[in-house]
Amino acid sequence: MPPEPATVLAEANRSPRTQSREVRRQQLIEATISTLAARGFARTTLTEVAKTAGISHGLVLFHFETKEKLLTETLTFMTEEYHQNWQAALAAAPADPAAQLLALIKADFASAITTPARLGAWCAFWGEAQSRPIYQEACGEKDAAYIRQLEVICEELVRQGGYGVDAIIAARILRVVIEGTWLDMMTMQNPYAPTEALRTVMSTAALCFPKHFR
Amino acid sequence: MPPEPATVLAEANRSPRTQSREVRRQQLIEATISTLAARGFARTTLTEVAKTAGISHGLVLFHFETKEKLLTETLTFMTEEYHQNWQAALAAAPADPAAQLLALIKADFASAITTPARLGAWCAFWGEAQSRPIYQEACGEKDAAYIRQLEVICEELVRQGGYGVDAIIAARILRVVIEGTWLDMMTMQNPYAPTEALRTVMSTAALCFPKHFR
Amino acid sequence: MPPEPATVLAEANRSPRTQSREVRRQQLIEATISTLAARGFARTTLTEVAKTAGISHGLVLFHFETKEKLLTETLTFMTEEYHQNWQAALAAAPADPAAQLLALIKADFASAITTPARLGAWCAFWGEAQSRPIYQEACGEKDAAYIRQLEVICEELVRQGGYGVDAIIAARILRVVIEGTWLDMMTMQNPYAPTEALRTVMSTAALCFPKHFR
Amino acid sequence: MPPEPATVLAEANRSPRTQSREVRRQQLIEATISTLAARGFARTTLTEVAKTAGISHGLVLFHFETKEKLLTETLTFMTEEYHQNWQAALAAAPADPAAQLLALIKADFASAITTPARLGAWCAFWGEAQSRPIYQEACGEKDAAYIRQLEVICEELVRQGGYGVDAIIAARILRVVIEGTWLDMMTMQNPYAPTEALRTVMSTAALCFPKHFR
DNA sequence: GATGAATGAGCCTTCATTCAT
């Protein structure tokens, strides 16, 4: 588990000339996320990442060796963070499928996950993913685990509610609605609020499983 | 309306060395779409576009002046093409809202629109969108028109069916499910078939408007 | 066969903004030879080569793609030039072995071959040869042909003169004396003149084949 | 005289973390020689030298201040080592010139001197020599002493044998044949054995001074 | 219209050097 952002910033704010290896790496990954969001994939340069982190560009490569590795590790970190976020939410929620689905959806709109910087960085990676298999590999497995979990929950809900909807299809609809509202928050000229995004997803859940939601 | 692809090829075959202005421009836009899909936004270079089009790179800038303009016009073309596609479909469909919605959805999965190259190019633009407001402006209006049209149809369906769902929300759900299945076809490691994508969208429509679909 | 240096320079001195492909390439190879001699292998940079040629560094890579290829082609050119120099000398000389050996040795000290720039460049390549097999490959074959030719001549001289010396050993001695005086001209603080170098080699020939020389 | 390698290693094994000044310096010079031979002049970096010596790169500059000084001192050490090697050999040999020459030649092919690492390092220095006058100065004096000594021996041999050869020329021939066989052992694709090299040099001596050798 | 030589800004990367610990 990565160090708490708060801790990282606290250490970083002490701003000594030299930092421990892990603190610097985490700091640089956060700077990379911010830069990806602010400038997009194509214009994310090491110089810009370094400037964002307030250090020299040489130090970035001292810690990550190549730009490629910096980007890969950034994606790995975000994937891991996202994965742990929803797994923790599931673990903390009651065992019944409706509560699990609610927890999963809420987790996906948790403020630590839907940071503008993180949404922007995800968007940048998606844009490149099609042409760079390396990025697909980094999160393919984790994505599959998420999808499978969502399907299991939906299957249980369908069983409980006797719904006519195909659980696999319902799971897919829920997933793409979550993704889609994320994209809307990133790309629309006048995006709606995160609460509106959450309401949209919950409406979808209610359409799929009316006895459990609303 | 852009010239028919067939016409473009015919003209191109007539005289490969010197082409009319419009034919060359269209040829280069198609090459740009292919290159964006094949290499992503960050690695799309003028040289690569020129190679795909089978001409020298100098000629690309002769026709488009800057790379920026080439990309902008490519996006404008795709937006226009997409726009005309669904408008033509609506015009050809019966006037009742269920038929209109069906036409709209089918149009979005028409083979000319869901070309791998076009899907890839859209994906590349989305990934960089947040850092390039100019591109948002290029398709913002058209997007808004699409959304408004979808909302109007949904409002009519809700009125007809007396559904409890909010028409605006339903329209948004349908739109993001369409977008989401597009993304799935682009980025999943083992993507499902276009027919499966269409089935997913139609299931969503059935959930929203059960008396009209299924 | 590469264009005559004189022709190359003449064309270069016209100094048009754009040059034909072959002229530029030859000009850049000469600039590389000069730079290698002046600064050594380690400090030969593309920028320096470009400056020597009076063009931008980008153009160097436009014509040679990579620094590695520029260096390889430079070595190939020098090898070829050297090879053709002694082969032409042999062809122009009488058929008897003493005349052939004399021609070979004189060819190796011809002014076009023992340019300070060329000697320096050879020295730079030799210094790196041990750690870069690619350079050995470039001239290994040609070297072998030279050695074999020298051995053939020495064998004939030994046969004619009934000398006790081993022809293979004599050929090797002659070769390293030629190489060694080259090195002396490059590396000594107070190097002797080329005529003195030639005299040294001829003395070696006289020691090996006293009835034929002196 | 530098410490015996055995002693160096013994001290090194005693306490790898903190070493006496001289031991560390000697250890680093040996590492520099190995690195020069393995990677060539251009690619010899402080990090690589440090890695070969098994210490951090910071420590290299702690002991030598600059890379330039490390290389200069390495060259000085090799020059000194070479110088003492042939001087010791001369001192141990009988006083007559034939024995002295034999001792000198054998010294130049002593196994401690013709280490692959040392041959490679010499080669690397030669290749860059012309661009680095400082290195010429480092070994110019010693070289001159060697040449002078060789000339003195040759003059005496010529006097004794009444040979027609110029002693200065003979000395030069012998020197470049020694150097040349060194180069052969370094750069040929299929180099001959050191014994063959020695045989070549002795043949040269026999050609120059037939009454004294063979 | 079309080609391709030429330029130069800006990128990633290497590496000698400095310095806090």
Place this chain on the structure above:
DNA sequence: GATGAATGAAGGCTCATTCAT
């Protein structure tokens, strides 16, 4: 003595753009 984080100059390379032909 020793380590390794940090800096910045400089190198190779890419690529948008200009321009002579």
